Amino acid sequence: MTPNKEDYLKTIYEDGGSDSFVSNKRLCEKLGLSGASVSQMLGKLEKQGLIEYRAYHGARLTQEGLSACVELVRSHELWEVFLMRHLGYSWREAHEDAHLLEHSASERLLRRLDAFLGFPATCPHGSVIPRNDDALRGGEGLKRLSELARGESALVRRVEEDGKLLDYLENCGLQIGEKLTVTFVEDFEGAVCCRQENGELRISRKAAEQVYVEIIGEAGGNE
Secondary structure (H helix, E strand, C coil), X not given: CCHHHXXXXXXXXXXXXXXXXXXXXXXXXXXXXXXXXXXXXXHHHHHCCCEEEECXXXXXXXXXXXXXXXXXXXXXXXXXXXXXXXXXXXHHHHHHHHHHHCCCCCHHHHHHHHHHCCCCCECCCCCECCCCHHHHCCCCCCEEHHHCCCCEEEEEEEECCCHHHHHHHHHHCCCCCCEEEEEEECCCCCCEEEEECCEEEEECHHHHCCEEEEEXXXXXXXX
């Protein structure tokens, strides 16, 4: 399979395409391509049995497409762990260079890299590192940070892997696994303000929509 086709499959997966349809418009935005280019590639992927396509709905991965994603996503996320843990990469740097490495690593290399890293469960951005098809399916049970009400507390579990977003969140001091308590939500799609262990966090509503958290209780309540 070509790297171009792999990029499409991974993008569909990352946008929830393991169990729901991803629109052509969304794929155009994520891939930075024209509608005509996206439609043409989706037609090829459908003929190969890798996606299911419905007009006005978009594309969803078939079982075959999902299986094809396992090694690609696993490769990407293992390289992210290696680059950050051993080469001092930032969130964005790791994401960008892992995208280059994911297409060329052999299964033998991935097995040895996985063992060298101690079989990590998640990548630096909180996504589960898959080792079978089931690990790529939905059902995380997480909420977006933007959905929390004032006083609710949660643990940061995952962030979407978009370059500019990763830079922004890292500069804000957000960390995977940390506890946040929402202290104030500004009106008119304004910022979400949270209390951290060592201070305050204020991030835009748009960014908060791309941060996934696990609810642990109300501020001051039993957790």
